[in-house]
Amino acid sequence: MTRDAASPPTANPDPTGGSRDGWRLSRRDLLRLGAMAAVAVGGVGAIEITDRLLDDRTGDSTPEATRIPSMCQMCTTACGIIGHVANGRLLKITGNPKDPNSQGAVCAKGVAGPSVLYDPFRMLYPLKRVGERGSGRWRRITWEEAYDEIATRLREIRDRGKPEEFAFQQGRNRSSDIVSRFLNAYGTPSHFNHRALCSANRRAAIATTIGESDWDLGDFENSRYVLNFGSNWAEAHQGHIPVAIRMMRAREKGARLVTFETRMSNTAALSDEWFCVKPGTDGLIALAMANVICREGLWDRTWLETWSNYPPDKILEHVAQYTPARAEQESGVPATTIERIAREFAAAAPECTTICNRGSQAHRNGYYNDRAITMLNALVGNMGKRGGWCWHPRSSWDKKAIPEPEPVPDKPTARSIIAEAKDWPLANAFAGKMKVAEIIYLWIREGRQKISALMTYNADTAWSWPEAQLVRGVLQDEKLIPFHVCIDVMYSETSHLADIILPWATYLERWDIDARPPQGLVDYVSLRQPVVPPRGESKDIREIFPELARRIGGGMEAYFPWATTEEYLEEYFRPVPGGFARMRADGVWMDPTKKPHYEPHTKPLTAAELDGAAEDAETGIIYKGADSKTGEPVAIGIRIGGVALRGFLTPSRKVEIYSDFVVEKGKAAGREVHPLPVYEPIPSHQREFPDDHLIMTSYKINVHNAHRTMQSKWLQEISHTNPALLNRATADKLGIGDGDWIEVTSFRPLDPAVPMGDGSELGTLRTRVRLTEGVHPLVIAIAHNAGRSVGGAYATNGKDDAAIPGYGEAADPDLDRLWWRGAISVPQNDILPIYPDPVAGGQAYHDTVVRIRKVG
Known part of the structure; x- marks a missing residue:
């Protein structure tokens, strides 16, 4: 691969801040x-x-x-x-x-942040393609040239009345306010996220059950018993460090931790008990525990009769089919163990909770798995209780108290077939839009929606998406995507297939208003601010988008009246005591008058809220006003025991063990959705496998995260390879030894409910084996944080030493210490099929059937 530079290489600053004699970690x-x-x-x-x-x-x-x-x-x-x-x-x-x-x-x-900030292969100047797309040939251009070409392209699309033909593909977006402002001002609904590749099934299950949130926040620090279904919070959970802190404090106080997982993760190693389960059976285990809790009367019947929309006796009748013996047969966990743990969990209530994540929800049956796990909490009455299963209505800061500065553009009226993803009933059924990321490039290839321009932002889809080779084929085809702008920090498989690359500022060089779901159950707001000026000519989207809006024109510019990002944030933080200056000094603010979000459903309605309200005599639901779009009455609470309470934010204002809402959504999409938590066996797993056929699962290395860390020389030195983990007993059957080379061939699911579900062979990779007792005998586990082909010598284990214009190998004195050059690193995503859960659309990362054989 060659990359044409318009100017000679520039010496790179030393990552330590100047002198080779300065501070450095050895x-x-x-x-x-x-x-x-x-x-x-x-x-x-x-x-x-x-x-x-x-x-x-x-x-x-x-x-x-x-x-x-x-x-x-x-x-x-x-x-x-x-x-x-x-x-x-x-x-x-x-x-x-x-x-x-x-x-x-x-x-x-x-x-390791400094190693990304000062990475020698980082992109620091705008680049324009000069060869065929994917040839890796570029010339350095000015920002003026980049702005003019992008604005001209986008203006033409907008002027001909087809704003939906401009698609924006984001990865992890911590600048949601400015992204939405720009896209809404432009008028495109083709805003694609990656939630289906992250947590869509789990979020849909939670939102179905309680309505007011799609993110659970177990009160772990105060809990006495935690059931963990496939969550590796010690390494790679969405709440990683905040969860780990609280979980370890609970463990110090004697809390019990039980983990069900197919692999011996660091979290499993921390647990009192670890059960190596067959992939996709988490929901069946939870339902079997529900069977025990209901059958033995271990439930909180009073709480259920008050707050469940489905009677306890009906729940008992439903879970009777899910016996511990049945769960043992499919999951491998002994029936007597399931019974014991169910009793222990119920006995610890309400100071008990569950935690789950990709291990339970990233399956073809992930939505139902997490519905069953969520129901366990309702059965023992721990919902919203101190030490129990909790939540918060805001996954970020309080946007009513700290609103986005006006003027704010209206949402687009144009339609996007891909963003709406109507084939999946619950993909966009709730306030937090899920979308179905796996199918974006497949549907573009199939011509379901015309795309005239694509902008990718912090989303290395050509490497990190399932069937990544399909993504690369679509990105390379100029008939399917005539114009592609990539905004990112590093050169990647996706930027390699762009027409223009805009060098994005790292998180250490830019501004954001931000916050995450509050593990302490009190919302807060934070400021991301530059700790150093942007290197080279890198810019943040908070500078890029306003300038593009002004050049595109047509009214877009009216939504960006601020001269600088600082001026915008000054206005944003005005409601915070001390304002922007305080945020710059402290970095965070939390309203000291707010209390932890325990049992919000029990909050009494005020006299002002009840003024003018009407009550349904049969259900006790209290209504006030009407929805501006549908005209339907708006529920504000429910009368319980003669008291008007806020209740849950579901249609019934109760915990919805039974959901008519999802049934209706299923009918509208032409698919059956069960109203109750059920166990649906994974079709491809319901057969006797030949010895050489296994289920491939994926996992995250603790020092890597998606596509953003492999360019870090510090982190790559710690972890730079991803051999396949194989159970020793399985390897013995196949004559495979530790360190042997194997060929892994994957198959698409044999399942008409998913795209391309014909069981056909998908792809093959060659890797080495690491034998372990810490993985299920039916499983081959491969970490997906590896396998880069471009992006610099560190990211690729020495494969890609080509220079980015202005930078190159000669500028980095550490390259002679790249001792892991040539280490095995394989792209698992190339052989992962597009495999969405048919209900919510979440990617089934852990269900792919593969054939393995020893080679060379």
């Missing part, structure tokens, strides 16, 4: 840090060892540093951080103790 220090990050606390201890390495050195001459609070974005958790800066260079990152979620802790990924 390889030994990094490996010690990696070892700490890999322990059970999932990185909580990493900050302790880092502080020791940085602050207790002898003979070190680190200059006095300025401490600047900000927010991490090395993963989804967005912990509060402090950047330590001297002479204009970032020296190190520590945690911000004022952050109510992370409370001063930060993991190995967060500590």
